[in-house]
Amino acid sequence: MPRPRAQSSSRRGQGVLASLPYRGAADDIDLDATIEVLAERPVPEDEDIIVRDRIRSTRAVVLLVDVSGSSKGERLTTSAAAVGALAGELERDRLAVIAFWSDAAVLLEIGAPVRPFELLDQLMRIPARGLTNVAFPLQLAAEQLARSPERDSRVVLLSDCVHNAGPDPRPLAAALPRLDVLLDTSGERDVELGRELARSGHGTLHLVRDFHDVAPAVTDIFRDR
Structure with missing residues (x-):
């Protein structure tokens, strides 16, 4: 290759x-x-x-953060840790951040200046709500990556993967250059779907119980990359 x-x-x-x-x-x-x-x-x-x-070479990475109704309390802290870890890891790269529930919101466009505190403030202001549609943010992530010239491009999904709204996300995962999954196990979760998404996206699955697990998982994802 x-x-x-x-x-x-x-x-x-x-x-x-x-x-x-x-x-x-x-x-x-x-x-x-x-x-x-x-x-x-x-x-x-x-x-x-x-x-x-x-x-x-510089990388293009899209972080998808689950803020659906199941993402409360400790899970919000885990989400904040993921944003902080990736903002630090990708200081000189191109990062996009998308929050999702049954709908989705682009918090940071790919290639825009990364201001971690502003990102965290935006994220924490979004109320945990609705069902979990994993497919829609994967589609938005593909659109973000299509606007970036970097060959090293990927998506990082932070979610419990309890997909209960929208179409099957597996085909969308397979269409991405790479999808790595940070699966939050602190409450209800679907580990099997998380594993299938990572497999379809030619990436890896990392189980995270709380915010302490996020930084080591991010390091593993980008090791030797």
Whole structure:
């Protein structure tokens, strides 16, 4: 499979190993590439030393947060933790946030500036209400990703997956580049549907009991990505 193309907004870290001019960070010298450069420049500069380092293209991620009638109390804290964890993880990437119940609301458009405190305030102001329609936010997520040029794009769903309104969400999950599921197990939940959504979306399922579990799960989702 072709590797993601490194874009101008790429940053170092986990990702594709590449040969780059030395800029004071990496210390794994690419001897062959460096010798080629030094053969043409008898008085080398620091950047004539070529090192091996990892670069990663920017990502586009849509977070779907369940605020249906079952999402009360501790679940709201878990939702807030998910927004905070992703805002921190994707500080230099492109993030969209969609809250959903039987309907849905886009709290942050893809690529818009991420202001975590404003996002959390918007989220906490939405009353827990209605049934749970998992299909509709998946459709909105696909529309958000279609507006973003990043090849590394995915959706993260935080929900109990008790889908009781709208059409079958599985076909919509299968149409996404990747869907990872954070399944809240603090109350009523449908683990089997969560597992099927993650499988259909070529992603992973992570069970979260409370807000303490969110950050480790987010780290696992984006590990080596």
